[in-house]
Amino acid sequence: MGKNYCVVCDQEMEIGYTDWHFRCSTCKYEHSNLRSTINQSTSLNYDEDDRLTGLKKLRYRNFEKLYEVLKDIKPSGGRLLEVGCGHGWFMSIVKQHFKAVGIEPDLIYEHTDSGYEFRKGYYPYALESEVTFEIIVFNDVLEHLDDLDAIIHTTYRYLNHEGVVLINIPISTGLFYKLSKILLGLGKSKYFERMWQKNLPSPHIHYFNKENLCRLFSKYKFQVIKSGTLETILIKGLYQRISWASNLSTLTRSVIYCILIGMIPLIKFLPSDILYVVFKKSDDSFGGTGRT
DSSP, X not given: OOOOXXXXXXXXXXXXXXXXXXXXXXXXXXXXXXXXXXTSOSSOSSOHHHHHHHHHHHHHHHHHHXXXXXXXXXXXXXXXXXXXXXXXXXXXXXXXXXXXXXXXXXXXXXXXXXXXXXXXXXXXXXXXXXXXXXXXXXXXXXXXOSOHHHHHHHHHHHEEEEEEEEEEEEBTTSHHHHHHHHHHHTTOOHHHHHHTTTTSSSOOOEEBOHHHHHHHHHTTTEEEEEEEEOOOOOSTTHHHHXXXXXXXXXXXXXXXXXXXXXXXXXXXXSOOSEEEEEEEEXXXXXXXXXXX
């Protein structure tokens, strides 16, 4: 087996908390060897209806916030690309101000909304080579993508002059991720596996914190112009969110639900599990330093 190097600081990764998990002791970036199985099976190993109910309200609230952030940065609008647009929830919001294009490889998603352009396939192969955008968005997507050197390099190329990229991503400094590590140390591995979406069609390959994510993008001539956190949980849909991809008993789900409901007033004062960062191209000569 070849050596596993950190995508951020180029140091050799250490074995982490499981045999599929690795971590960088220098910059704290975390990595898995889990791999996508999108479109490789016609049967889902989770309840899609519960997933939609559990996530839709939360995602819409967070997407509305990100929409306002992008409008402030690009008040004149322009072309916006969302990579991995899923059901098109973000696209349905931003089409009010931007000429929106979405790419999605997963065949389970249907798109009938005529208010935005939709491409079925993988980024960047579903795009024409000459097209450019004012904004490229990765909503809960970057952590699932394998070759980040190629992805970020390509993103730089598809942005026009002074274009920006928005990253919305779960982070390793968040409350629930830290709790999952504590539970893993107590022999309860399901929660840590759930944070990485292990055994789901599109598991997490990366976990960043704000510092190492910004450091990674700075290698490719991007600079931070805006950052913040997003809401992690809402009461509406919470039980379905706990249930949709787990084999927990009804009692365990109910206990977790009650605990989380009790924590909601405190959660806004604790470290968020969701970070967004907006990066801007700092010049027009690509300067990536990724490992080859």
